[in-house]
Amino acid sequence: MSDIRYRHRISSMGKKSAAKVHQLKTLSPTSEAFVENVKRVHFQVCIWRSALTGEAPDMDPLENGWVSDDDFGVLMPVTFPPQTEIAPAAVMKLIQCGCSSETPCSTERCGCVAGQMSCSAFCRCRAEIRTCWNRWTLLKQRIEDANDSDEDESNDEDDSDD
Incomplete structure (x- = not known):
């Protein structure tokens, strides 16, 4: 496909x-x-x-x-x-939003939100959790945090075997 x-x-x-x-x-x-x-x-x-x-x-x-x-x-x-990855980095540079309100990326007017994708470092908001309100960015961050904590727990279990 x-x-x-x-x-x-x-x-x-x-x-x-x-x-x-x-x-x-x-x-x-x-x-x-x-x-x-x-x-x-x-x-x-x-x-x-x-x-x-x-x-x-x-x-x-x-x-x-x-x-x-x-x-x-x-x-x-x-x-x-x-x-x-949604797309190669070169393509992601072409796809970006320029939201600049007090709550950027919080509505469907944001191209990233409308496209159901998280913002990236190339967007105006830089996909920073404190400044980006894109629900897809927030969800992606929560998933990554959960995966990181799962990895940390499995590493702790590996370390205790020594």
């Missing part, structure tokens, strides 16, 4: 204006994003099918393309598996 995505992007470069080409929403999904979409669709279909029987499916949404966002009290779709 990623190869098809790349070839399609290259072939459309001459047909569209530069402003349209660099919009994130014009990119087709990567293979990793496609897998997460399929997980969510499968989960949704199982819920719809269970409506006919009256019994909820025995499925955990957190294992089927969703992640819990406790700060907002909602489930949010996983658009990429953890540790997956």
